[in-house]
Amino acid sequence: MHPHVSSLPLVALLIATLSLSGPVPDDQRWWWPLDPRPAVVRPFEAPPNPYAAGHRGIDLDAPAGAVVRVVDDGVVAFAGRVAGVEIVSVDHGSVRSTYQPVAADVVAGTRVAAGDVLGRLLLAGGHCLPRACLHLGRRHGTAYADPVELLDRAAAVRLVTPYGPPPAPPQTIEPVGPDGFVVPVDAPISSPFGMRIHPITGELRLHDGTDLAAACGTPVGSAAAGRVVAVTYVPAYGNRVVVEHGGGLVTSYNHLAAASVPTGAVVGAGSVVGTVGSTGLSTGCHLHWMALEHGRPIDPMLML
Ligand SMILES: [Zn+2]
Ligand SMILES: [Zn+2]
Structure with a gap:
């Protein structure tokens, strides 16, 4: 209709x-x-x-x-x-x-x-x-x-419509298939997902993401197609971009020097969302890459 x-x-x-x-x-x-x-x-x-x-x-x-x-x-x-x-x-x-x-x-x-x-x-x-x-x-x-x-x-x-430009179609997010994921920065893993002694606080706790050791300023790509649902500063995680991929899967990119997308932006796999930095609770330039499945942290490397 x-x-x-x-x-x-x-x-x-x-x-x-x-x-x-x-x-x-x-x-x-x-x-x-x-x-x-x-x-x-x-x-x-x-x-x-x-x-x-x-x-x-x-x-x-x-x-x-x-x-x-x-x-x-x-x-x-x-x-x-x-x-x-x-x-x-x-x-x-x-x-x-x-x-x-x-x-x-x-x-x-x-x-x-x-x-x-x-x-x-x-x-x-x-x-x-x-x-x-x-x-x-x-x-x-x-x-x-x-x-x-x-x-x-x-x-x-x-x-012709007297009501202005046609409205944009609703942005439903299709779940990304297993082939749709890419590494956000091409850099070695300096600390994997899992339990560890925190390098700053000294506590044994879950390291809830994968650390990729890239130089400050390196562009960070979204791991998969999706929509940016938050661009924030969190004391522990610093500058953070959160991307929703559908199917209950969310990834985030933390300690960024700066974000380069606004909330609401639609991104593809590899689309640049910011640059590597050392903001928040961080000992040096790296990307803390997180994945959440229905709100629960999972090892981001499992998506690749
Ligand atoms: Zn006119
Ligand atoms: Zn980390």
Whole structure:
């Protein structure tokens, strides 16, 4: 089922509107300015008169830095800043396409062919803050028209939603199989998991992880794919990153000089989560690598 049941009337209205505009000849069709084909996160809203509020274009979902391409053959009419926003516009005969906010790789007068790079999408000056999006406009003389009519219709109707960008799918964590584990740092084991006399406190107690003797600053990779569930400082363990792998398995990376991922980050096996350090109760640079199964410490080496 479509998640936005209440948007069906809007979609129906759009379909009805589009069906009135008739087929677009192939030579007037526009290419999508972004790849992959973006979602339309805000549709065109024609102003009632040329000076009234409206939305004189469509907003396309894309990350800042995305490559922006010209929709049709033409000549760059303008590339620069207007009222603090970086804008590129391109003349295609009687039609002009506009792109904002875009850091231009082209200058006025540059001849471009459909699909040529105009520049890169900026965040500042966009219509979808705090997210980035490309505002694409279509102007005939002084009148603005809906760019969607010249783009692929089926996709546009499918993607338009008045509720902003589509929500990210829930991040369920699939348990990692036995082949999915890697050593977080390529270094010798200086102290294995198991009972030992603690080097600082002198107590006989469980050493609840594996110590890997790597130099401070060495990148530490996640042992498997998962999600970062904590980035904290714990007096005994120092700077710590905790990664959940599904199936009740959690690994942690301790005594880090620094973490390099935020809580919530999705990581792959080997993705860097921080750097080796000696923070917390530690006698020197090393990684104290821990694994917990349903909350109980296990020997991390058993996962390899
Ligand atoms: Zn816009
Ligand atoms: Zn240790």
